[in-house]
Amino acid sequence: MKELVVISGKGGTGKTSIVASLAALAENKVTVDCDVDAADLHLVLDPGVIYKEDFCGGKTAKINPDKCIACGKCFELCNFNAISNSIKIDKIKCEGCSVCAYFCPVNAIEMIDKKSGEWFESDTRFGKLVHAKLGIAEDNSGKLVTKIRNHARMAAKKENAELIIIDGSPGVGCPVIASISGADLVLIVTEPTMSAIHDAKRVFELTRHFKIPACMCINKYDLNLELTAELESLGIEIVGKIPYSKDFTEAMIKGISVIEHTKSAAAEEIKHIWKKIKEKKL
Amino acid sequence: MKIAIASGKGGTGKSTIAVNLAYYLSEYKDKKISLLDCDVEEPNCHIFLKPEIINREKIFLSIPDIDNEKCTGCGKCVEICRFNSLALVKNKIMVFPELCHSCGGCWLVCPEKAISKAQREVGELIDGKSYSLNLTYGKTRIAEPMSPPLINAVKKWGKDFDIQIIDCPPGTSCPMIAGIEGTDYVILVTEPTPFGLYDLKLAVEVVRKLGFKFGIVINKSSHNDHLIENYAKSEDIDLLAKLQDNRSIAKVYSKGEVILEKLPEYKELFKNLYEGISSN
Numbered sequence: 001m002k003e004l005v006v007i008s009g010k011g012g013t014g015k016t017s018i019v020a021s022l023a024a025l026a027e028n029k030v031t032v033d034c035d036v037d038a039a040d041l042h043l044v045l046d047p048g049v050i051y052k053e054d055f056c057g058g059k060t061a062k063i064n065p066d067k068c069i070a071c072g073k074c075f076e077l078c079n080f081n082a083i084s085n086s087i088k089i090d091k092i093k094c095e096g097c098s099v100c101a102y103f104c105p106v107n108a109i110e111m112i113d114k115k116s117g118e119w120f121e122s123d124t125r126f127g128k129l130v131h132a133k134l135g136i137a138e139d140n141s142g143k144l145v146t147k148i149r150n151h152a153r154m155a156a157k158k159e160n161a162e163l164i165i166i167d168g169s170p171g172v173g174c175p176v177i178a179s180i181s182g183a184d185l186v187l188i189v190t191e192p193t194m195s196a197i198h199d200a201k202r203v204f205e206l207t208r209h210f211k212i213p214a215c216m217c218i219n220k221y222d223l224n225l226e227l228t229a230e231l232e233s234l235g236i237e238i239v240g241k242i243p244y245s246k247d248f249t250e251a252m253i254k255g256i257s258v259i260e261h262t263k264s265a266a267a268e269e270i271k272h273i274w275k276k277i278k279e280k281k282l
Numbered sequence: 283m284k285i286a287i288a289s290g291k292g293g294t295g296k297s298t299i300a301v302n303l304a305y306y307l308s309e310y311k312d313k314k315i316s317l318l319d320c321d322v323e324e325p326n327c328h329i330f331l332k333p334e335i336i337n338r339e340k341i342f343l344s345i346p347d348i349d350n351e352k353c354t355g356c357g358k359c360v361e362i363c364r365f366n367s368l369a370l371v372k373n374k375i376m377v378f379p380e381l382c383h384s385c386g387g388c389w390l391v392c393p394e395k396a397i398s399k400a401q402r403e404v405g406e407l408i409d410g411k412s413y414s415l416n417l418t419y420g421k422t423r424i425a426e427p428m429s430p431p432l433i434n435a436v437k438k439w440g441k442d443f444d445i446q447i448i449d450c451p452p453g454t455s456c457p458m459i460a461g462i463e464g465t466d467y468v469i470l471v472t473e474p475t476p477f478g479l480y481d482l483k484l485a486v487e488v489v490r491k492l493g494f495k496f497g498i499v500i501n502k503s504s505h506n507d508h509l510i511e512n513y514a515k516s517e518d519i520d521l522l523a524k525l526q527d528n529r530s531i532a533k534v535y536s537k538g539e540v541i542l543e544k545l546p547e548y549k550e551l552f553k554n555l556y557e558g559i560s561s562n
Contacts, residue, residue, distance in 0.1 A: 009324055010293055011293035011294070012291065012292055012293015012294060016477065038290045038292070038452065038453050038481040040476075040477040043476050058364070059364070077386065079385050092492070096364055097364050097383060136454060136484065136487045137459055137488050139455055141455050141456075142427060169453070170292035171292075171324055171452070171453075173426070173429050174427040176323075193538070194537065195535075195538065205424045206424055223536055224533075224536045252476050253476060255476070
């Protein structure tokens, strides 16, 4: 079983639309939406949830006011400014480190499990989808990504699926690192703008740091041919160049993938990209 | 005044709005303006503003450093660490620096005082001048998972300016929260697509839960604006401005240029945007 991760560095380059199309094209696979704090793939794949589980990524401190003597020790020790000088816990800032509970002289602080999201296994018209929803203003997105990737591997084993397709999140931080670690191939979706090139270079560097093979597709390549040429000279294999097309937005509005929506040049190029990725014997 | 520019979805035009709003204010208002690019995983504002760099500073996070001479292998530090950043292997403590959140538990708990503070580089803070405004941005070290310490450092750097424009990381989790924290107003930038709407709703939940004043800007405005407008109306949220989806803006953007400098006809839009916020 192999894992293909689609990331972009910069958001809004068409990553999720391309993942939806790859999900439509690939057979015998499980798809995972690892962009857990702004998950959009379900808007196209229309999943029917068959299994749901709460995600408790960590703990949070809870003060027992009957025991608290307001000595201020916890306020003084908290490195996250999560305790006010009136000894109230800011749940959003608390990282669950438990230093306050450990050093409280009267054992007035308890560390309790914190539900920070939920995740799902679903059936879609393109097979299994594993996806998640991080709670509002929650952290631990990296842990949730690892959780759903592990579940996708189990689901893929059960189904004898050969491939897992992962939609990653923008950026190069915690959830992206959790999405790509140990994967077999990364597809970077970018576009010919100064910002996207800057960001693509950073994700490319990240894939090299973790020694994961990477390839790139340039979306809206005809918007700026000069910058497309610059992308082609970065030393990363280009598996396709998709022309600018309103089909991406139109398909999204209909809730279908670009491939299902049209036979336009953009859709044909995505098919070509999939063929090239398949040839890599993933 | 501190104005945060945020969005649930990435790539909706946060930096475009942040750069041009800061540029407008610096050209037309007699105030000290600073743009603080807190999208430290993928900072982009400097691409448009091409600042003359004045300061560079590495930002570090304290992590444990074990003195093996003093360590007795009692394992108390491993027990208190909730982030699996310490492990006891063959009576010795191993440190996994990337997992450390710098809570300080281990050095407080060690009975032998065998743990001192070492430093992990989180990234770099870069500060410069461009046009008549100040730009400060952070850039995380590649493979650094934690961005909030760098975001906080960038925000601290700009604290003395009259108006601070804060370009936040996308999403709705800890980096975005670190970006909007302590600001007076949050502009949520979205695009008129189903993805844009869905992620906007998540971002609205965040700012409402945290009690911020906020409004919406539609970027890449098109015949699909009703998607966002209907939602804004039903939720009674201010629609502050709409920036069209057109080829001349896309071209200026793709080349990494400031829209207001190349297309001054959009000045009125940013003027109205600022007035809409400051009247709030």
